[in-house]
Amino acid sequence: MELSDDQIKRLLEWFVNSSEANKEWANKRKIGQEQAHEWLQPHKIKDMFDEELKEKFRNYYKRGSGDKQHLIQLNRERVIKDIKKLRRTVSFLLDESIDISERLEQVLSGEYKIDRLGSAIATAILMDFDPEKYSLWNNKVEQGFSVLGWKVFQRGASLGKNYLNLMAALQRLKDLYEDKELSLLDVDLFLHTIAAEKEGIEMVRKITGEGSEPENDTNYLILTYKEGSPWDDKMGVPIWE
Numbered sequence: 001m002e003l004s005d006d007q008i009k010r011l012l013e014w015f016v017n018s019s020e021a022n023k024e025w026a027n028k029r030k031i032g033q034e035q036a037h038e039w040l041q042p043h044k045i046k047d048m049f050d051e052e053l054k055e056k057f058r059n060y061y062k063r064g065s066g067d068k069q070h071l072i073q074l075n076r077e078r079v080i081k082d083i084k085k086l087r088r089t090v091s092f093l094l095d096e097s098i099d100i101s102e103r104l105e106q107v108l109s110g111e112y113k114i115d116r117l118g119s120a121i122a123t124a125i126l127m128d129f130d131p132e133k134y135s136l137w138n139n140k141v142e143q144g145f146s147v148l149g150w151k152v153f154q155r156g157a158s159l160g161k162n163y164l165n166l167m168a169a170l171q172r173l174k175d176l177y178e179d180k181e182l183s184l185l186d187v188d189l190f191l192h193t194i195a196a197e198k199e200g201i202e203m204v205r206k207i208t209g210e211g212s213e214p215e216n217d218t219n220y221l222i223l224t225y226k227e228g229s230p231w232d233d234k235m236g237v238p239i240w241e
Helices: 005-018 020-039 042-047 050-062 073-080 083-093 100-109 119-129 139-148 159-176 184-196 198-208
Strands: none
Touching (some): 005 184, 005 198, 020 119, 020 184, 042 083, 050 073, 083 119, 100 119, 100 159, 159 184
């Protein structure tokens, strides 16, 4: 069932003013993004020594790309193993002379693909490079849109096309909240909260009139936070049902 605009506005109002997840994590995530933005720039990627670049990405992975998500740490060393290839891939990803849909296609499934570097980390890099232009695409984002009942992703469409669909949907979501301008980081946290946080799931049920779940019903996901970051992501290349 698709939520009405009025129901979504009420959810956004609750999230901005009352959500505990927003109160706890919004500023931490903003700081993490600002720190990553400092070095995730094409000229800095180009000029860094190999070991420095490795360490930057190792720490970026450990921190869940700036407290945005939980990344599988076993994948970390596989991603940075060939640092020259990683430098080449990230430099291509950040090359804005090339259309974003083409960049994502090549990085996720084409010439610049690196094993275990999926859409979650690739789009986190894009978001930290330019947080006003790009946003994160991981499984919690997809689940959040499912909660809203929005059909954002098209079966059979390219990864690049579906990323454009995502960005259009995020802008629509931002436009629904008129009291203040929400950032892409804000709406990403909103989608995570209504998809994976108990408070968010209960508020969706309250607003849609579904009531609360029985105490012994565990259909929702209760996250176990690791290394201080709750943003869970086990997604490589996305699969849609």
